[in-house]
Amino acid sequence: MRRPLNNVSMRALSFDLKLNNIQILYKGGGTVAQAQLEPPEEEAKYPEPDMFGETPAYGFFIRHVKGLEMNNVDVRYMKDELRPAFVLDDVRKSIFRFVTAQHGRDIPTFLLKNVEDFSTYQSSVPDAKLGVSKGKKTL
Numbered sequence: 001m002r003r004p005l006n007n008v009s010m011r012a013l014s015f016d017l018k019l020n021n022i023q024i025l026y027k028g029g030g031t032v033a034q035a036q037l038e039p040p041e042e043e044a045k046y047p048e049p050d051m052f053g054e055t056p057a058y059g060f061f062i063r064h065v066k067g068l069e070m071n072n073v074d075v076r077y078m079k080d081e082l083r084p085a086f087v088l089d090d091v092r093k094s095i096f097r098f099v100t101a102q103h104g105r106d107i108p109t110f111l112l113k114n115v116e117d118f119s120t121y122q123s124s125v126p127d128a129k130l131g132v133s134k135g136k137k138t139l
Contacts, residue, residue, distance in 0.1 A: 016067040028077030030058050035083040035111075056087045056111070059101060063089035069097075076102040084111040091115045099123040 039052040039061070055061040059075035062068065068091055075085045085101035086109065088094065099120065101109045112118060 014065045016069075017062075017065050018069045018071075019073065020071045022070075022073045024059055024075045026058050026075070026077045026081070028058065028079030028081040030054075030081045030083035032082050035107075056083060057085060058083045059085040061087045061089075062091060065090075065094070066092040068094035070095075070099055071097045073099045074101070080104060082107060084108045087111045087113075088115050088118070089113045091118070093117040094119070096120045096123050 034054045035056050037054060037056045039055055042051055045051060052061075058077055058081045060070075065088075068088075073096070081102075081104060084107060085103055086096075088110065090113070092115075094115070094117065096119070100123065103109050110118075
């Protein structure tokens with residue numbers, strides 16, 4: 001049984017997470033309120049895909065990871081989406097290679113919070129911008 005990877009959270013850092021050759025076509029329809037969600041840690045529970053309900057990203061919500069590598073990843077939606085494709089929280093040493101992500105006007109592709117050593121390589125990140133909003137870096 002296949003399960004989505006966007007709702008995984010653990011208190012301790014996970015090391016060397018590699019995700020390759022992924023295509024996601026999401027139904028879309030996410031709201032600004034959903035984009036501002038801060039899912040609880042729930043560190044005492046096994047990380048089931050539905051344990052957090054809605055998440056702040058329509059594609060990947062990733063936190064507490066050291067050594068994240070994503071290769072050949074494409075995320076898109078069918079209905080307008082007001083959440084970023086990627087939300088990273090407490091992530092160290094991440095690289096995104098050959099990554100494409102659909103996003104709406106004024107919606108960042110990446111929302112970065114407590115992220116160090118972040119890079120992209122040959123990735124299509126349209127209208128990319130880097131700034132600080134409510135203590136969160138966005139690209």
